[in-house]
Amino acid sequence: MLGILASFGQPILIFTGMSVTAPIILFVYNRIDHTEKTIQALQANELAAESELYIYADAPKNEEARAAVNEVRAFIKTITGFKKICIRLREANIGVHDNIIMGVTEVINEHGRAIVLEDDLVTSAYFLKYMNEALEYYQDEEQVISIHGYSYQTAQKLKEVFFLKGADCWGWATWKRGWDLMELDGQRLLDQFTSEELKTEFNFENTYPYIQALERQAKGITKDWDIRWYASAFLLGKLTLYPGQSLVRNIGHDASGTHCAASNFYDVELADSPVDIKTQIAPDQQAYEAFSTFLRKIATPAPRKKKWRQWLSKVVRSR
Secondary structure, eight states, X not given: OEEOOEETTEEOOEEOOOOSSOOEEEEEOSOHHHHHHXXXXXXXXXXXXXXXXXXXXXXXXXXXHHHHHHXXXXXXXXXXXXXXXXXXXXSSOOHHHHHHHHHHHHHHHHHSEEEEEETTEEXXXXXXXXXXXXXXXXXXXXXXXXEEOOOOOOSSOOOSEEEEESOOOSSEEEEHHHHTTOOOOHHXXXXXXXXXXXXXXXXXXXXXXXXXXXXXXXXXXXXXXXXXXXXXXXXXXXXXXXXXXXXXXXXXXXXXXXXXXXXXXXXXXXXXXXXXXXXXXSBOHHHHXXXXXXXXXXXXXXXXXXXXXXXXXXXXXXX
C-alpha cells in the first residue's frame, strides 16, 4: 500500500503496513555501488518483506560530492521489497557520526528497538532472522546491551554464538534501554579508565589501540560515535552477542570511504544457514583470546610508532 512520507518536511515515498519485526536503519551517502549491494543483500533476507526500512541520506559536504550523493538519493527512492520504506534526507551535511547518533535515537525512541547498517555492509540471507530472534530472546536481559552481526574470521573455531564485553558497529541491533546508556562525552568515558589493567582489556590485550581512538575523540580530533558506544557498554560491564561465523561482510575497505583504508584483513565468508541465538550470558574468554590473536596479526605490519600512527589515522573503525 502506497502513501506519503514526510522527509524533514518533504513528501517522498512510503509503503505502509504494520511491522512485527525490528525496524532496519540504513545510513547512506555517496557510494552507489556499495549501497546497491547492501540493499540487494537485505532484500534477499526472508524477513525483508516484513520489515520497515528507514534510510538516512546525508547531504553533500561540498559541490564535488553532489553528483554522487544525488545518484544515491535517486536510487533509494526506487527501492522495494520491504514492508515500509521511510527516506529521510538531510538538508545539510552533518557527517556520518552525527547522522548515526541522531538517526538511531529517533527510530529507537519511536520503536523501542532497531537494527542498524551502513551502506558498505553486505548481509547473509539469515541476518534479519538472527537479529530479530536475538532481540526478542534477550530483550529483558539487562546485561545484554546489543546484538552484532559481524565476526572476525579467526583461526580458532568459535561457538555458534557468544558474548563479549562492550558493543560493536558493523551490523548491529539494540533496544532503547541499551541505546539510552550511550555516553556522548568522550572525555567523561576516558576519565573512567583509571587503571592500566582496564585499558589493556579494552584494547584486547593491547592488540588494537581503542584507548587511543577514544583519546582522539575526546580531544575533538575525530567525531567517532562507535568508540563511544563501545566504551559506554564496556565500562558498564554490558555484553554483546556475536555469531561464530559472520552474517555481515564489510565491503567498504576499498579506500572508497572517508574512514577506512584499503584492506582485506576483515574479509569473511558469510554464514549460509540459520544461527541458534541461545547461549550462556557471560563473556566468552575463548572468543576474546581469538579476537585478540586476530587483531595482533593485523597490527604486525605496523610495528614502528610512525607506521602505527599512520595506520591508526587511516583505519579509524575496525569494529
